[in-house]
Amino acid sequence: MLILLAFIIVFHITSAALLFISTIDNAWWVGDNFSTDVWRMCDRNTSICVAITDQFREYQSIQAVQATMILSTIFCCVAFLVFILQLFRLKQGERFVLTSIIQLLSCLCVMIAASVYTDRHEELHQSMEYGIEVSEGQYGYSFVLAWIAFAFTLISGAMYLVLRKRK
Numbered sequence: 001m002l003i004l005l006a007f008i009i010v011f012h013i014t015s016a017a018l019l020f021i022s023t024i025d026n027a028w029w030v031g032d033n034f035s036t037d038v039w040r041m042c043d044r045n046t047s048i049c050v051a052i053t054d055q056f057r058e059y060q061s062i063q064a065v066q067a068t069m070i071l072s073t074i075f076c077c078v079a080f081l082v083f084i085l086q087l088f089r090l091k092q093g094e095r096f097v098l099t100s101i102i103q104l105l106s107c108l109c110v111m112i113a114a115s116v117y118t119d120r121h122e123e124l125h126q127s128m129e130y131g132i133e134v135s136e137g138q139y140g141y142s143f144v145l146a147w148i149a150f151a152f153t154l155i156s157g158a159m160y161l162v163l164r165k166r167k
Contacts, residue, residue: 005087008083008156008159008160008163011152011155011156011159012076012079012080012083012103012156013080014152015076015106015149015152015153015156016073016076016077016080018145018146018148018149018152019069019072019073019076019106019110019146019149019153020073021142021145022069022110022142022143022145022146022149023038023069023070023072023073023146025037025141025142026039026040026042026049026142027140027141027142027143028117028139028140028142028143028146029121029124029125029134029137029138029139029140029143030137030138030139030140031134031136031137031138033045034134034137035140036052036125036134036137037140037142038052038062038065038066038069038117039051039052039066040052041134056124057123057126058120058123058124061116061117061120061123061124062124064112064113064116065113065116065117068109068110068112068113068116069109069110069113069146071105071106071109072106072107072108072109072110072113072149072153073106075102075103075105075106075109076103076106076153078102079099079102079103079106079160082098082099082102083096083099083160086098086099086165087165090165091165092165092166093164093165093166094164094165095160095161095162095163095164095165096160096161096163096165097160097161099160100157100158100160100161101157103153103156103157103160104153104154104157106153106157107150107153107154107157110146110149110150110153111150113146114143114146114147114150117143117146121139122135125137
């Protein structure tokens with residue numbers, strides 16, 4: 001039982017780490033001389049970063065991605081805290097339903113963020129406010145990590161739903 005508990009905790013912490021990295025790091029859309037995420041665009045040639053503000057044409061879409069990624073990270077961290085609390089408070093044989101619900105909310109939020117970015121990426125990267133041409137790029141590793149975090153949070157949410165407290 002101790003090995004299973006350690007695996008679940010490591011899996012949950014890995015999910016949270018993936019969410020933090022994909023939310024913070026500047027690699028959602030990358031090219032030869034630039035990288036951009038949901039917060040800023042950096043030109044690698046001049047080492048200048050420009051914050052994405054309401055001056056950008058698709059700023060509402062970026063704000064939706066920002067908000068849902070932050071929410072998913074918060075939900076994942078709260079789910080971990082609730083799991084630790086339930087670990088000591090639940091009676092033997094009960095399920096970690098509250099932890100599962102919160103983790104599945106995290107899963108839903110990261111799915112919404114990555115889906116919105118996927119759907120709107122063409123419009124997002126055709127804005128003239130970037131200063132350089134960013135439409136010729138590809139998805140970066142932060143975007144891929146967001147989808148991997150989606151899978152991890154979905155799996156851990158299902159694990160918590162099935163998991164019963166044992167001695």
